[in-house]
Amino acid sequence: MKDKNLPTNYDKWSLEELTREADKMIADLEKQKDLENSVENYQNLLRLNSIIEKKFKKNNEIINKKAKEKISNIISKKNAK
Secondary structure: OOHHHOOOOHHHOOHHHHHHHHHHHHHHHHHOOOHHHHHHHHHHHHHHHHHHHHHHHHHHHHHHHHHHHHHHHHHHHHHHO
């Protein structure tokens, strides 16, 4: 895949979609025999990996925030009794 073929809307993709795309890129890299092309595709895979890491961290922060809110609600309800 070349840069011009990479979707610019990766931010809108879910982690599952991004992971499937990374899997496809890995499969393509494993099949390639042209090293010149492999370097470019590997760089694209690294960019995609960075996007996946950022999205994972963001989702993790959201989950942690929601969990803390739920714990606080449970504690406040328990203390109100």
